[in-house]
Amino acid sequence: MDRRYFVFRINYDDAHSWVVVELLNKGFLRQGWGHSGLELLNKSAKLVEKENWINSFRNIWDETYEKSSLRYDILARMLGMQPADIVVIPKTTDDYSLTICQVKEGYSFDTTNTTMWDDFKHLIRVENMKTFKYDECSEAKLISSKFRAYQSAVNNVWSE
Numbered sequence: 001m002d003r004r005y006f007v008f009r010i011n012y013d014d015a016h017s018w019v020v021v022e023l024l025n026k027g028f029l030r031q032g033w034g035h036s037g038l039e040l041l042n043k044s045a046k047l048v049e050k051e052n053w054i055n056s057f058r059n060i061w062d063e064t065y066e067k068s069s070l071r072y073d074i075l076a077r078m079l080g081m082q083p084a085d086i087v088v089i090p091k092t093t094d095d096y097s098l099t100i101c102q103v104k105e106g107y108s109f110d111t112t113n114t115t116m117w118d119d120f121k122h123l124i125r126v127e128n129m130k131t132f133k134y135d136e137c138s139e140a141k142l143i144s145s146k147f148r149a150y151q152s153a154v155n156n157v158w159s160e
Helices: 016-026 050-060 065-080 138-145
Strands: 005-008 028-031 086-090 097-109 122-133 154-156
Touching (some): 065 154, 097 138
């Protein structure tokens, strides 16, 4: 099986508790910068042109073109997440825990639920979640020691 690995950082501010509940109770792994109208895929499941997305993003968020372009690139990594891929999420239940899960369904944009601040609508459905303290076992220590290399909200893991 050709499985991919990702480090997915969730919101650590006001929405953190809500995002963790969505993850652990519903299997919804949510990412921000997702106000209505900021879908990565259109109604025909075709990729939204980057320039169009950036323009929409800048109408909602007060960001430079360069930062808006970077946000698109980060979120677009979610499109590569496919069933059976592995996702590691730092700082889930507290600052010293990580959750490992498996992708159940790839990217979608949640237009049906009311989300916090009309945000966090970029969605990956996950299953088989397991949470570990960073120092719980040698594997968790090894994984958590690598987090500094993965600072974006969504990261491809290329390292063995």
